[in-house]
Amino acid sequence: MRTVGIIGGGIIGATAAFYLTKQPDLQVTLFDSGRGQATKAASGIISPWLSKRRNKRWYSLAQSGAEFYEQLVHDADLDKSVYEQTGTIVTRKDAQAVDELYDLAKSRAKTTSAIGEVRKVSAAEITDLMPIVSCDESGIYVSGGAKINGEGLVEKLLFHAKNNGLKLVNEQVSLVNENTVRTKSDQFVFSNLVLSPGAFLKQLLEPLNYHVDIRPQKGQLVDMRISNQVTDEMPVMMPESENDIIPFKDGIVTIGATHENDEGFDLTPTNTEINNLLNSGTKFVTELKSAERLGVRIGTRGYTSDFAPFFGELTANMYVAGGLGSSGLTTGPIIGKLISDWISSQTPPADLDLLTKPVSNYIYSK
Numbered sequence: 001m002r003t004v005g006i007i008g009g010g011i012i013g014a015t016a017a018f019y020l021t022k023q024p025d026l027q028v029t030l031f032d033s034g035r036g037q038a039t040k041a042a043s044g045i046i047s048p049w050l051s052k053r054r055n056k057r058w059y060s061l062a063q064s065g066a067e068f069y070e071q072l073v074h075d076a077d078l079d080k081s082v083y084e085q086t087g088t089i090v091t092r093k094d095a096q097a098v099d100e101l102y103d104l105a106k107s108r109a110k111t112t113s114a115i116g117e118v119r120k121v122s123a124a125e126i127t128d129l130m131p132i133v134s135c136d137e138s139g140i141y142v143s144g145g146a147k148i149n150g151e152g153l154v155e156k157l158l159f160h161a162k163n164n165g166l167k168l169v170n171e172q173v174s175l176v177n178e179n180t181v182r183t184k185s186d187q188f189v190f191s192n193l194v195l196s197p198g199a200f201l202k203q204l205l206e207p208l209n210y211h212v213d214i215r216p217q218k219g220q221l222v223d224m225r226i227s228n229q230v231t232d233e234m235p236v237m238m239p240e241s242e243n244d245i246i247p248f249k250d251g252i253v254t255i256g257a258t259h260e261n262d263e264g265f266d267l268t269p270t271n272t273e274i275n276n277l278l279n280s281g282t283k284f285v286t287e288l289k290s291a292e293r294l295g296v297r298i299g300t301r302g303y304t305s306d307f308a309p310f311f312g313e314l315t316a317n318m319y320v321a322g323g324l325g326s327s328g329l330t331t332g333p334i335i336g337k338l339i340s341d342w343i344s345s346q347t348p349p350a351d352l353d354l355l356t357k358p359v360s361n362y363i364y365s366k
């Protein structure tokens with residue numbers, strides 16, 4: 001029987017484990033320390049269509065990732081507490097910028113139905129859609145935008161995978177060579193390895209003498225609860241030059257997130273950044289002033305120097321993914337699925353070159 005070891009149980013590793021354990025001829029082990037996991041700290045916005053990023057591969061991957069959620073919701077039986085399409089509003093201060101964004105959304109709607117309805121919204125219409133918000137900006141609404149609970153998604157995927165025989169080891173591990181993993185007390189040899197350790201890829205590959213183009217970025221966000229408001233069905237709001245406002249159920253409103261490039265792998269909450277998040281959110285949702293603070297979530301994003309995610313084969317039988325940056329909830333599941341299919345069929349995805357640059361652009365022997 002072929003054996004697969006996965007290092008890293010965030011959104012990529014959990015999706016890969018979910019699909020790989022459906023294959024009866026594979027025995028799958030997932031190693032995850034949980035330290036600094038970006039997936040469980042993430043804001044949860046799935047809405048790549050209004051991004052002005054010019055990287056065509058990134059957009060193809062992100063669009064495929066947003067489309068793939070429909071299949072994942074079905075395959076993993078995800079309910080609304082994990083994934084819900086309630087739309088996204090992106091605002092601009094300037095009317096011409098709204099027109100440009102509208103044109104972009106309309107042109108992207110020609111290549112994907114996942115974006116849903118696209119329309120311009122006035123400040124009053126934004127308040128109709130989000131009664132907790134008052135603003136004087138207008139923007140674009142797309143009905144296909146979704147909210148995802150990253151932690152809930154990983155839990156659900158691993159629940160199914162364990163039922164299908166996944167062995168889960170909650171431990172920090174290291175690589176002995178290209179097919180051997182060392183835990184505190186043991187060593188495991190695998191037919192295939194999947195490296196999906198998020199921002200920690202450089203550290204993981206260090207013992208094998210690889211140069212890895214990944215740097216960490218700290219992200220903090222704050223979860224608040226507003227009383228007497230039904231927030232479940234409200235869209236996400238992404239105001240220009242401010243933090244995003246993500247309403248979840250039971251009055252929970254998340255404000256995020258920071259992008260801190262000089263903090264390494266630090267996971268300490270900092271008052272200045274949290275107050276900045278709250279001040280930003282309060283400009284649109286005044287009730288946040290008196291809302292209950294439920295907590296702060298902090299994770300580490302991994303970025304490549306060209307800000308692009310990548311995935312593929314590093315050596316024969318060793319697969320790697322990284323650099324998902326600030327859109328990994330969108331691109332992570334499709335990457336996990338494609339790696340799973342690649343291992344199962346032993347054939348790379350037909351459109352690989354349209355989705356990622358070669359791994360050798362980001363990782364090479366020293």
Ligand SMILES: Cc1cc2nc3c(=O)[nH]c(=O)nc-3n(C[C@H](O)[C@H](O)[C@H](O)COP(=O)(O)OP(=O)(O)OC[C@H]3O[C@@H](n4cnc5c(N)ncnc54)[C@H](O)[C@@H]3O)c2cc1C
Nearest residue numbers: 008010033034035038039043045173198219327328329330
């Ligand atoms: C604050 C914040 C907000 C975000 N908001 C959004 C958003 O709204 N939309 C969006 O699309 N994306 C968002 N992102 C980005 C997204 O969360 C990440 O890109 C994505 O979750 C990365 O997934 P991953 O599986 O690559 O890594 P991770 O989720 O970081 O998982 C990697 C796992 O590997 C484990 N690991 C690492 N090394 C080892 C080792 N040696 N042994 C064992 N385990 C190891 C880690 O502990 C971790 O659990 C956000 C990120 C942050 C931090």
